[in-house]
Amino acid sequence: MKILRTRAASVSRQGLCTALLVASLTAAVGVSPPHNTAGADDSSPRPSDPQGKPHGVPNLALPDLAPKNPGNAGKPGGDAPDGNTGIPKTALAAYQNAARLAATQLPGCHIPWELIAGIGRVESVHAGGYGLRSDGSTEKPIRGPRLTGGQFAEIRDTDKGRWDGDTEYDRAVGPTQFIPSTWEMSGADGNGDGIKDPNNIFDAALGTAHYLCANNRDLNSSADLDKxxxxxxxxxxxxTAVLAWMRTYQSGNVGTVPDNIPTTPHDPSGDTPGKRPTTPSSGATPGGGSTTTPPSNKPSPGKQTPSPQKPTPQKPTPKPDPQKPDPQKPTPKPEPKPDPTKPIPSPVSRLERMSAAKWETNTGEVFEERAKVRALDKAGKPVADTRVVFEIKGEGTEASFLGGSKKVTATTLKDGIATAPTILAGDSVGEFTLHVTVEGKDGVTPVDFNATVKPAPAPHADKIERVGNECAVAQPNSPFDCKVVIQASKDGKAVAGIGMTATVASANGKKAVETGPYFKDENGKPVRKFNLGKTDGNGQIELPEFFADGRTGAFTLRIVTADDQVLLVHLNVEAKKPTQQPSTTPSSTPKS
Incomplete structure (x- = not known):
């Protein structure tokens, strides 16, 4: 009872602090105070989408309530170096990669990586303690409770045990705890290996983004964020917990911690270690202790107690039987015998290249090819469940796998094939090698793939035009009070990176002038030929402020691209017309 009272008090304090935090989050993100959410618009779970139903035990500790254990960072149960807001390196890469991909795949959603991280924090504490690897997989599976009803939802098996290992009931799986049927709808390939795996944090993070962005939500809207x-x-x-962590990460109060930092994992199944029911072993009673009756000091019926005056004759000490084990010496454990029902896995003998050996792409792009190898035994048969290491090697290369890593590990499938994630070329021109080895098998000959990164071709525009048509008029020795924006396009689509120059010319644009309108250089001096830079992501350039000197008349700004597309912007410098002054001559007054 004392333990229950202590836990109840702790929960009450947590609930009070949670309620206080709700009020602050209401103003920040439009979250209303606690209420019954039954029938909550399109956020309510549907029969085909049970994710919102109770499917596990989330970690609802808030940032300001997270257990603090100063001085124990990096130890089991200790805090992260930055006060329990640290995110493992691979998890952070997965969240940021998911937001980057979602910005392209779902541009109207505007999902921040910090929101995905908030889900990951509450569902599994970023897979901490489960052996997170650089390729996004975990050494130990992260599984919620069997969804058999009662405290949690009742969801019969939907994936034939593929993801959760249960063919009778579903269980939420992976770092963001997807129910298998929800993953079937929202699953995504976040690391480009061709597999959608909810147990891989790169895939789970992108799947989370897809799920949160469903129903055309715009997460810049507090109402859509809430839903x-x-x-x-x-x-x-x-x-409250998810949004509190999101705001914490957005405030910059976050650091990167190693993937393998020792910590006690959060168990979403609710099976707290030490509280699981145990089956009594042979010879034990349900209440503990042994079923063997202890020796009694009472005499046995029918037997006479020896007289205390008569000494009991001593029995001679028996000689040790060489056929029986000596009880003073520990009995050696027998060597485990191989299970004849289980085949012994064949060792990997060699790697076979399954994709092109040479690749090339341009700076800033991704390689369309993905490295594939097959693990084979001596008989040439595929070997499954073999860990294959893919490592990018080469001086000066900026190439990396999605997430920024130079080294990842993948596991061969039933056909013996392992596939590397997509590789980003980076911004440096050059060559590199993708070196492939078998983990723990130094005797297996490595396989190499050779890649070349070429300079990206210069962008080309077939048309430039002015956006809008504000009148470009000024008075002598005054600035032009108008905005000039130039749009570059090719086949009707905006083109970024188009360089342009502007030259002040005569009214017909054919001859540069030495007087008239001008720009200012970095020192504030007048210049009549100006480098405008390059178009932005929307294919546009906004001209800097320009001025009129004392010369009046018609002029042009001659805008020219690197591939000789020309646009003339007409300018006029007009002297201000004098206003008519009222007559100051006194009117004649008739004499009296």
Whole structure:
């Protein structure tokens, strides 16, 4: 009872602080105070989308309530170096990669990586303690409770045990705790290996982005943000916790910690170690202790107690039987015998290249090719469940796998094939080698792929035009009070990176002039030929402020691109017309 009272008091304090935080988050993100969420618009779970139903035990500790254990960073149960807000390196890369891909795939959603990280923090504490690897996989599976009803939802098996290992009931799986049927709808390939795996944090993070952005939500809207998080878990405490962590990460109060930092993993199944029911072993009673009756000092019926005056004759000490084990010496454990029902896996003998050996692409792009190798035994048969290491080697190269890593590990499938994630070329021109080895098998000959990164071709525009048509007029010795924006396009699509120059010319644009309108250089001196830079992501350049000197008349700005596209912007410098002054001559007054 004392333990229950202590836990109840702790929960009460947590609930009080949670309620206080709700008020602050209401102003920040439009989250209303706790209420019954039944029938909450499109965030309510549907039969085909049970993610919002109770499917596990989230970690609802808030940033300001997270256990602090100063001086124990890096030790089991200790805090991260920055006060429990640290994110493992690979998890952070996965969240940021998911937001970057979502910006392209779902541009109207505007999902920040910090929101995905908030989900990851509450669902599994970023997979901490589960052996997170650089390729996004974990050494130990992260699984919620069997969804058999009662405290949690009842969801019969939907994936034939593929993801959760259970062919009777579903279980939420992976770093962001997807229910298998929800993953079937929202699953995504975040690391470019051709597999959508909810147990891989790169895939899980992008799948989370897809799920939160469903129903054309725009997460810049506080109402849509609220609906999105509620759709993941129909709990106001859950919304509060996720948004609190999101705001914490957005404030910059976050650091990177190693993937393998020792920590006690959060168990979403609720099976707290030490509280699981145990089956009594042979010879034990349910209450503990042994079923063997202890020796009694009472005499046995029918037997006479020896007289205390008569000494009991001593039995001779028996000689040790060489056929029986000596009880003073520990019995050596027998060597485990191989299970005849299980085949012994064949060792990997060699790697076979399954994709092109040479690749090339341009700076700033991704390689279309992905490295594939097959692990084979001596008989030439495929070997499954073999860990294959892919490592980018080469001086000066900026190439990396998605997430920024230079080295990842993948596991061969049933066909013996392992596929590397997509590689980003980076901004440096050059060559590099993708070196492939078998983990723990130094005797297997490595396989290399050779890649070349070429300079990206210069962008080309077939048309430049002015956006809008504001009158470009000024008075002598005054600035032009108008904005000039130039748009570059090719086949009707905006083109970024188009360089342009502007030259002040005569009215017909054919001859440069030495007087008239001008720009200012970095020293504030007048110049009549100016480098405008390059178009932005929307294919546009906005001209800097320009001025008129004392000369009046018609002029042009001659805008020219690197591939000789020309646009003339007409300018006029007009002297201000004098206003008519009222007559100051006194009117004649008739004499009296």
């Amino acid at each position: 999105a998080v509620l759709s993941y878990n129909q709990s106001r405490e859950y919304v």
